[in-house]
Each structure stands twice: as structure tokens, then as C-alpha cells.
Amino acid sequence: MKPPALTPRHALFLDIDGTLIDLAATPDGVSVPPGLATGLRALRDRLGGALALLSGRKLTDIDRLLGPGLVCAAEHGAILRDSDGRIHATAQRPAAYDRWLASLNRAARQMPGVLIEQKEFSLTVHYRQAPEHEAELGQLVERLVGENEDAVILLAHSAFELRPRSGNNKGEALGGFMASPPFKGRIPVFVGDDVTDEPAIHKANELGGAGLHVARDFNGSTQMVRDWLLGAG
Ligand SMILES: [Mg+2]
Structure with missing residues (x-):
């Protein structure tokens, strides 16, 4: 699928590792390209706030990498932060x-x-x-x-x-965000790279948008994803 030209009618959902930034040997070993955090905020503003990160990482990790406050689903959807900055859990810690x-x-x-x-x-x-x-x-x-x-x-x-088992997956997180402002009524676009991203890819397609995969749609290149998002290429 060809990545669509983003317009103010889109809602954008992005995985982080392997999508926005390259994977590293360890989760702490990743490097965030300069300009990514500010570029994402500019893009969010262009989209009327309709940008969310859907990551397997902890919320504190997401904020450390990309700066605080972005709308996100952390831990694959177990923790959500909405556009008002409210944080809530969709899961309980397993007893064991x-x-x-x-x-x-x-x-x-x-x-x-x-x-x-x-x-x-x-x-x-x-x-x-x-x-x-x-x-x-x-x-x-x-x-x-x-x-x-x-x-x-x-x-x-x-x-x-x-x-x-009780936590949202990324697809459910995307669907949840799409049910309220500023996402509601927009065309969802999601990009991910992992098997854990497939539910969100499926959900974006099901809602009439585009579910994109880094290997299939961006030649496996996080640079291509960033160029598409931030218009640098
Ligand atoms: Mg990933």
C-alpha cells in the first residue's frame, strides 16, 4: 500500500521501535534522530491533535525518548494517555x-x-x-x-x-482513540513493524483508513517513515 499524503483529515497512529526509530541490541540502546520529537509535535498540531503513539514500551520510556505528554497507548495498550493528559489502565497486573x-x-x-x-x-x-x-x-x-x-x-x-489478558491490544487502543475527539471522524493511518502491530494495522483498514507496515510499505526503512511523516525526503 502506498502511504497516503497526510492531510488535516487524517488521524495518525505510530509504533515507535522499528517504525520511528531503528531497533537496537537492547531497548535502552536506541537512538532518537534529532528533530523527531519536535517534528512529531508539529505534525500533531497540523492534524488538530490527532496523533497517538502505540508502543509496547512503558509510558515513562516513551516520554524519555520522545518528550512528555504525547497521546499514547503504552505497554501495547495496557496504559492509555488521552489528549487531556489523563492516564488510565485497561489492565491489571497478573497475580503471579x-x-x-x-x-x-x-x-x-x-x-x-x-x-x-x-x-x-x-x-x-x-x-x-x-x-x-x-x-x-x-x-x-x-x-x-x-x-x-x-x-x-x-x-x-x-x-x-x-x-x-485484560489489557487492550494495539488494535483496541486505536479503536478506542478513534471513538473520541480529536480522532473521531477522521481517517486513521497506522504504521507498525511487528506482529504485535497487526491488530492495529487491521483496525485502521477496517475503519476505512490505512494500516501500514514498515517492511511491506516502507522498504523496511525507519528513515523512509520519518521522511514521509516529516517531509524531509
Ligand atoms: Mg515496533
Whole structure:
């Protein structure tokens, strides 16, 4: 799909990692291109405020990378910040969270390069630097989540996430934003790069907009995404 020329009739939804910025070996290792944060705010203003980030990251992480206050769905939709700056959760922390954290930390100590990320509602096991442990970690995560009905496993780029079943996914987050101003009545455009972005890609298409994928629609290039958004190219 050819990315549409953005107009003030659009509502824009953007994943961050692998979409706006390049992936790095670790979540903390990413670098944010100069001008991105201010460019996004200018774009938001052009769209009458209808710009939201849909990320797997924690809210504090999103603010650290792109500056505070942007409308967003953090932790894949488990936490929302609306256009009035109100923050609310769509999820509850799984009951076994602390027990899982202890087990995962124990396992990670035996697997150099494996990183356990604590989020508000989820735990993410990153193995980008230790892909040889993927199968073993997958089994561990399945064993931990097992019969816990309040949790599910989310597969992402080189990561397993143990997350609450109750939380919104990115598609539901997009749909929720589209139900109220300043998004309501606009044409949704979403860009993402991961399997966790597919629900939002689907939702944007279903609502008559465009669900775009970095690999399929931008040659896999975050630079192409930024050029399209910020008109630098
Ligand atoms: Mg991504």
C-alpha cells in the first residue's frame, strides 16, 4: 500500500521501535534522530491533535525518548494517555507477576545477553543478544504463564512478553482513540513493524483508513517513515 499524503483529515497512529526509530541490541540502546520529537509535535498540531503513539514500551520510556505528554497507548495498550493528559489502565497486573519476575531473573543469570524488562503490567524477556536461548526461554515462559487465566504470552521481535489478558491490544487502543475527539471522524493511518502491530494495522483498514507496515510499505526503512511523516525526503 502506498502511504497516503497526510492531510488535516487524517488521524495518525505510530509504533515507535522499528517504525520511528531503528531497533537496537537492547531497548535502552536506541537512538532518537534529532528533530523527531519536535517534528512529531508539529505534525500533531497540523492534524488538530490527532496523533497517538502505540508502543509496547512503558509510558515513562516513551516520554524519555520522545518528550512528555504525547497521546499514547503504552505497554501495547495496557496504559492509555488521552489528549487531556489523563492516564488510565485497561489492565491489571497478573497475580503471579512477582513470582515470574524472580524465576525469569534466575534464568537470565544463566543466559548471558538475556534481558528481563519490568513494565507496569508486563514482563518482557528480550533475547536479541542471545538468540540461541529462544527455545528454552519460550518453554520457560509457557510453563510460567501456563494455567494462569489472567495472563497471555505475546510474541514480539526477539522477545516474549508475559502480559495481562485484560489489557487492550494495539488494535483496541486505536479503536478506542478513534471513538473520541480529536480522532473521531477522521481517517486513521497506522504504521507498525511487528506482529504485535497487526491488530492495529487491521483496525485502521477496517475503519476505512490505512494500516501500514514498515517492511511491506516502507522498504523496511525507519528513515523512509520519518521522511514521509516529516517531509524531509
Ligand atoms: Mg515496533
